[in-house]
Amino acid sequence: MSTPRANAPRAGTPQTNAPQANAPRANAPRSLGDLQHSIEGCRRCPLAETRTNIVFGVGNPQAEVMFIGEAPGEKEDLGAEPFIGAAGQYLNSLLLLAGLRREEIYIANVLKCRPPGNRDPRPEEIEACTPYLREQVRAIAPPILVTLGRFATQFILKTDRGITNLRGQVHLTGPFSVLPIFHPAAAIYDRSKEPVMEADFRLLGRLLTTRRSEQRKRGEQAGSAERGERGEQAGSAERAGRGERGEQAGEGPANAPLTGPSKRAEGELGGAPAQ
Numbered sequence: 001m002s003t004p005r006a007n008a009p010r011a012g013t014p015q016t017n018a019p020q021a022n023a024p025r026a027n028a029p030r031s032l033g034d035l036q037h038s039i040e041g042c043r044r045c046p047l048a049e050t051r052t053n054i055v056f057g058v059g060n061p062q063a064e065v066m067f068i069g070e071a072p073g074e075k076e077d078l079g080a081e082p083f084i085g086a087a088g089q090y091l092n093s094l095l096l097l098a099g100l101r102r103e104e105i106y107i108a109n110v111l112k113c114r115p116p117g118n119r120d121p122r123p124e125e126i127e128a129c130t131p132y133l134r135e136q137v138r139a140i141a142p143p144i145l146v147t148l149g150r151f152a153t154q155f156i157l158k159t160d161r162g163i164t165n166l167r168g169q170v171h172l173t174g175p176f177s178v179l180p181i182f183h184p185a186a187a188i189y190d191r192s193k194e195p196v197m198e199a200d201f202r203l204l205g206r207l208l209t210t211r212r213s214e215q216r217k218r219g220e221q222a223g224s225a226e227r228g229e230r231g232e233q234a235g236s237a238e239r240a241g242r243g244e245r246g247e248q249a250g251e252g253p254a255n256a257p258l259t260g261p262s263k264r265a266e267g268e269l270g271g272a273p274a275q
């Protein structure tokens with residue numbers, strides 16, 4: 001996994017490659033499978049020369065939360081899967097604080113190939129590789145993005161501000177709620193960051209709880225409106241049926257009390273406002 005980045009935030013993160021979270025979806029996004037297939041053998045940047053594997057991303061394609069890291073580390077480069085080293089183990093334990101399991105989330109990196117020696121990503125590498133990330137985000141369309149570390153955060157939020165200033169708050173961009181968090185590797189190397197990491201994952205848990213509760217309420221309201229409409233239609237049909245039955249009954253001498261039902265039926269079936 002990438003080592004923590006101690007350098008100051010790099011200014012000039014390519015703006016043209018930042019994800020257009022609120023861009024209109026003129027074309028349907030490619031499926032993750034198609035996208036992964038299209039990346040095979042990519043040589044858009046010099047990292048192709050030194051990688052062992054392209055590390056595309058892994059997880060639930062309908063994830064509510066997508067985590068975005070920086071770049072594959074050594075283990076990930078060998079295993080072709082993101083976050084499988086020590087930082088990944090730590091991430092798995094932090095997920096539990098948010099009430100999440102690893103298989104529920106999707107996880108990918110800004111760069112799909114490992115920078116030699118886990119050095120910082122270079123602007124030209126970010127520029128070359130991030131169209132893939134943008135397509136992944138479009139394909140999954142998660143309501144919540146968690147950016148792990150400076151590079152992912154600055155790319156997603158199109159900012160040069162540092163992660164220390166941005167973490168601990170939910171940032172809204174287009175349709176996404178973005179929660180920047182330190183890279184787990186940073187907390188492995190600097191244990192003083194652990195309480196902050198834990199607080200941020202608890203915040204993620206609260207964000208999920210709030211979102212799910214709002215969704216439930218909206219679902220209940222929609223269900224109630226739908227039931228009301230069905231009830232109205234059923235009532236209308238029943239009243240119409242009664243009218244028809246009444247009309248039929250009215251034809252028989254034994255049903256004289258139902259005089260005038262045809263009038264009522266006519267009114268209801270003719271679009272008279274329901275009372």
Ligand code: SF4
Pocket residue numbers: 039042043044045046047048054111112113125128129
């Ligand atoms: S880092 Fe991205 S752009 Fe560069 S070779 Fe790998 S997949 Fe291609």
